Amino acid sequence: MQWNDYEYYIEIFPPKEFSFAECLLFLDRSNLEVLHQIKEDAVYKVIQGVVCTVTYVNPCIQVKFVSENPPAIVRQNVAQYIWEWFDLESDLHDFYQLASQDDVLKPLVDSYYGLRIIGIPDLFEALVWAIVGQQINLTFAYTLKKRFIEQFGECVIFEGEAFWMFPTVEKIAGLSVEDLKCLQFTTRKAEYIIFIAQEMMCGSLSKEQLLETQDIQKSLVSIRGIGTWTANYVMLRCLHQSTAFPITDVGLHNALKVLLNLEEKPTIHEIETYAVNWQGWQAYATFYLWRSLYGKNI
Numbered sequence: 284m285q286w287n288d289y290e291y292y293i294e295i296f297p298p299k300e301f302s303f304a305e306c307l308l309f310l311d312r313s314n315l316e317v318l319h320q321i322k323e324d325a326v327y328k329v330i331q332g333v334v335c336t337v338t339y340v341n342p343c344i345q346v347k348f349v350s351e352n353p354p355a356i357v358r359q360n361v362a363q364y365i366w367e368w369f370d371l372e373s374d375l376h377d378f379y380q381l382a383s384q385d386d387v388l389k390p391l392v393d394s395y396y397g398l399r400i401i402g403i404p405d406l407f408e409a410l411v412w413a414i415v416g417q418q419i420n421l422t423f424a425y426t427l428k429k430r431f432i433e434q435f436g437e438c439v440i441f442e443g444e445a446f447w448m449f450p451t452v453e454k455i456a457g458l459s460v461e462d463l464k465c466l467q468f469t470t471r472k473a474e475y476i477i478f479i480a481q482e483m484m485c486g487s488l489s490k491e492q493l494l495e496t497q498d499i500q501k502s503l504v505s506i507r508g509i510g511t512w513t514a515n516y517v518m519l520r521c522l523h524q525s526t527a528f529p530i531t532d533v534g535l536h537n538a539l540k541v542l543l544n545l546e547e548k549p550t551i552h553e554i555e556t557y558a559v560n561w562q563g564w565q566a567y568a569t570f571y572l573w574r575s576l577y578g579k580n581i
Contacts, residue, residue: 284371286362287343291352293362294343300375302397303339305574309401312577315425317432317447329448330364331357334441337365344369350441370399370523378564382571385560387542391571400570402520406490407483408449409521413513414475415468421534430466455480475508482506493522519566528565530554538572 285296303324311321319328326337327349334350346365353361366372379396382388403409411431416424435450435458455477463473482488488506496502499522503514511531518527529535536548539557543549549557561568 284362284366286366288355288358288362290358292345292347293358294340294345295362295365295371296343297369297371298374300379300397301369301371301399302395303344305395305398306369306401308577309398309574313421313425315422315429317429318449320446327446329439329446330361332439332448333357333361334439334446335361350439350446364404367404367523368402370402372523373399373525373567375399375567378567381560381564382568387539387557388561388568388571390542391575395571395574398571398574400519400566402523404521405449406488406493406517406521407452407455407480409517410479410509410513411449411455411476413516413520414472414479414508416516417472417510417513427466427468431463431468434466452480452483456484471508478507490521499524519569525564525566526562528558528561528569530558532569534573534576535569538575542572542575 287294307321307324307326310316310319310326319326321327324338328335328337331353333348333353336347336349338345338347344365346361348358348361379392382392403412412424412428415427415431419427432447432449435454436447437450438445438447440446458477458480460470460473460477463476464470468476479488493499493502499518500511500514503509503517504511509517512529515527515529516532518524519529530551535554539545539554540548558565558568
């Protein structure tokens with residue numbers, strides 16, 4: 284991680300294959316999002332309990348601490364969070380080289396060059412978001428997430444405005460299923476989320492443990508409520524597994540249908556055929572295909 288600490292703000296130096304504008308477009312997909320706010324060309328977000336503004340001042344990402352001046356260890360943790368949030372550790376050279384020779388991916392990387400997988404560094408948040416999104420449309424998923432955060436999360440008030448943090452494992456572990464059903468969660472999803480919170484609270488499940496296992500997908504799907512799609516989504520958004528491939532994802536199917544002018548959504552077998560050359564980079568291929576569904580078109 285390359286960064287400078289100026290006490291009142293920090294600078295983080297991303298790799299050359301980085302587009303802050305593309306990352307902003309992803310973060311600005313829904314007006315129901317409450318974990319960050321986009322104002323002009325800045326992201327406002329609570330990180331490590333501090334309201335931060337994240338902007339790009341060539342050649343670096345600049346993070347200002349606007350609600351308070353945090354100690355050195357918090358500044359370092361904020362830098363690490365940003366580095367992981369924007370997946371700045373990944374060297375995209377091989378992905379772009381592969382994509383430049385692939386009929387499906389070439390127009391995507393030409394149009395969205397510099398887009399990085401916008402991660403969810405916190406495992407609990409990633410798992411909850413994936414479970415919330417199971418078998419419902421994105422708008423309703425964001426609605427449920429907003430209710431969940433505003434009901435059980437905490438916020439920092441800055442200049443009269445609330446900036447929200449994701450609910451803690453400890454808070455959710457103590458809830459009843461009815462507490463979540465009141466927000467229109469299904470019984471099953473409520474049970475899954477509370478169970479995962481309890482597992483994490485007692486130390487039976489953690490990001491570090493998953494990353495040390497030989498088969499991360501197998502470890503994830505052994506958890507109640509997590510199937511293959513959910514496991515691959517979490518591997519893609521949280522665990523930095525470049526081979527993660529949520530092949531049954533509806534958004535992925537829709538993106539391929541539109542991009543390739545197909546009359547119907549492709550079958551799993553057809554997707555496997557398209558993806559034969561994506562080995563090692565299935566996660567980025569998926570993320571770029573998702574990108575084609577919103578904002579500026581190719």
